[in-house]
Structure formats: C-alpha cells, structure tokens
Amino acid sequence: MGSVSRRGLLTASGAGVAAGAVATAGAFLLGEPEPEPAASAAPPQAVAFHGPHQAGIATPVQDRLHFAAFDVAVSTREELVALLVSWTRAAEAMTAGRVSAADDSGEALDLPASRLTLTVGFGPTLFARAGEDRFGLAAARPPALADLPAFPGEKLDPARGGGDLAVQACADDPQVAVHAVRTLARIGLGRVSVRWSQLGYGKTSSTTPAELTPRNLMGFKDGTGNIPYDDRAALDEHVWVAAADGPAWMTGGSYLVARRIRMHLEAWDQVTRQDQEATIGRTKTEGAPLGGKGERDRFDPAALPADSHVRMAHPTANGGVRLMRRGYSFVDGSDSQGRIDAGLFFLAYQRDPRRQFVPMQRRLATGDRLSAYIRHVGSGLWACPPGVSPGGYWGDTLLG
Secondary structure (H helix, E strand, O other), X not given: OXXXXXXXXXXXXXXXXXXXXXXXXXXXXXXXXXXXXXXXXXXOOOOXXXXXXXXOOOOOOOOEEEEEEEEEOOOOHHHHHHHXXXXXXXXXXXXXXXXXXXXXXXXXXXXXXXXXXXXXXXXXXXXXXXOEOOOOOHHHOOOOOOOOOOOOOOOOOHHHEOXXXXXXXXXXXXXXXXXXXXXXXXXXXXXXXXXXEEEEEEEOOOOOOOOOOOEOOOOOEOOOOOOOOOOHHHHHHHOOOOOOOOOXXXXXXXXXXXXXXXXXXXXXXXXXXXXXXXXXXXXXXXXXXXXXXXXXXXXXXXXXXXXXXXXXXXXXXXXXXXXXXXXXXXXXXXXXXXXXXXXXXXXXXXXXXXXXXXXXXXXXXXXXXXXXXXXXXXXXXXXXXXXXXXXXXXXXXHHO
C-alpha cells in the first residue's frame, strides 16, 4: 500500500472494511456523520528528511524525545540492509505526517508531523561483537568510534547502555515520537529487539538563541553557550565529520554520545541558592554569569569559581572544544528509597569523541563541583552516518 495521510488511512483499507466501518458507526450515530474536517491551508509542520546530514542533529530542538537502542538479531549483511531500507521508507513517511502501511498502530492518525525527526546511529557492536565480524564491517569501524573509557564517579547500569543501533525520535508531540519508535520496532520484529529506551521532555539544550533558554530540573537555564543550529562554521568545525577525518562513509555524519545522568534532587534542594549559583557559575533567575546582569553578557570564565560547572565546561578550559547538545529532562518515578529517579538525558553530537567528549568529561568528573549532585548511570556511543538522498537508505554509504 502506498503512503497516505494519517487520517486517510481510516478509509483506505478496501470496500469490505469500509462497509463494516459504516455499519459499526451507524450503531452509534443518531444523525448523519459529520464531514471530515477541511484540510488546513498551511501544511503540517514537517522537517525535511532528505539532505546531506541527518535531521535531528542541527535541527531546532523539539519538545519531546523517545530514544531507543536496539540489538540486531539478523545474521547476514543482506538482512541488515533490508531492515534499514524498510526503516528508512517508514521514516520518510512518518516525518512527513503520513503512514505507509495499513496495519499502522493508529495512535498518531489524527496528529500532524509535529516536526518529527528520526536519527539513526551505529554502535561499536554492529561492527564486531566479542571478536566476531558479524556483517563484514569490522574494517570499516571508524577509529573515532572507540569505546568510551571509564570516568570517575560514574555507576553505569549495563541495562541502560550500548546497542547495535540507536534511534532518536524528537517531536513537539510526545505521541508522535513514541509512535515513530513503536513503528520501527514493529517493522523490525524478529530482526531487532529493544535493548533500552528513554523518554524525555522539556528540552534542556536550546539550539535557537533567539528563543527563551530552557531550564533543567535543577532550575537553571541550560544551553546558553550551545552551538546554534544555523552556525554553519561552528557545525563544520565541531559537529560534522569532514572528508579528511575518515572513513569516507562517515563524511557528513556525526558521533552521538548519550548519557543518562541522574540528579540527586533531594540533596540539591537542601543547598542554598548562593551555593547552587556558585556550583553552576550562573545566577538562577536570570542565568547571568556570576558578576553579570544578563544571560548572554560577555564574561571571563577565569573570574568564576574555579570548580564551577560553567568554568570547567567552557571551551577556553577545554582547548576550544564544543559539543552540539540536545538534552532532555526525564522523571521515571521513584526508587526503592522513595527518591525521585530524575535528571538529564544528555545527547551530544560531535566530530570526534576522542578529542571532544572524552577529555571534557574526564575534566568534569575529577573537578566539577556539580559532580556531587549528579551520577552518570547510562551510556552509549554511536556513529551517525550522513543524511539520506531520495531513494537511498540509512547507512547506504557504509552498506551500499
């Protein structure tokens, strides 16, 4: 069946099904059925799927996230390609606000595209697992896709890390994002299994400086110094893999580091505002650097407390390193002691984690005052290939 609008799917299943639907509807309607609402003159807000880079990286950050890591169950390269082709065709439809199969699960039928983006990454274990070259890809594994080292203070849960494939679904409607991952999981039934997943809300890393900077669960503005989505020079320098970086199949791609960071909010809430501000290096209300008045005031990082988060994470303290951050808050209930299980789902795209995330995180883990109030409990690293051309598929530069 070809792609149709989400609402149109309700009447696109054939005459027999349509007749049954009318009979069923007649049992509930007292008068004539209401006509289908007229289509809006403005098309649903959709983000282009095709292009030189995958959408969902240098895209203005949406409000909601559904992230999932998958393990691949198929054993041949041909089966892996078939999976990625079918995923790509479904993604093309969903990001445009359409469905592409009559057996769609249905929860997003009445919803617009909601700026849905789907971004896919390949984990180290897709190239080799336990020494096995599963799909003949071991020689193509990028040197930058090196396993992340252990960092002081982290307590990683193996059930919240790794994965052969990662899918990041971002949208302004949570149901659209959940439906997208659910659809890919249904398409991949028997070929992939969900290893772990994370829902996120309340973006915590703005890429649009003209808009109000969002706040994280600690109450502070987050992402003031993030790379803007339209700063092409900064993106080329810090985010997109260049041809000279190698391998060739990753040119135009990026590397994703995901970290589930739990915040000890009960302890944080007992700290005075003055101490909180000294920990972060910014005022809580305005988000201004300490000693300043406005959020975007120019400031000297060396004038901030030596162990403050802003000073230690600032590019001047890390050899000029910057990351494209797309983090989200999460709240996943409470633990066995009644403490809230909440924090930041950190998503960062970069040109080379060995030169960017790893040295920065090593520095923060050993000297950042904020470390007393957070704990890294989940982790993953993926190589996100470049964007897809019409007729192509995710990863065709590697597998084609």
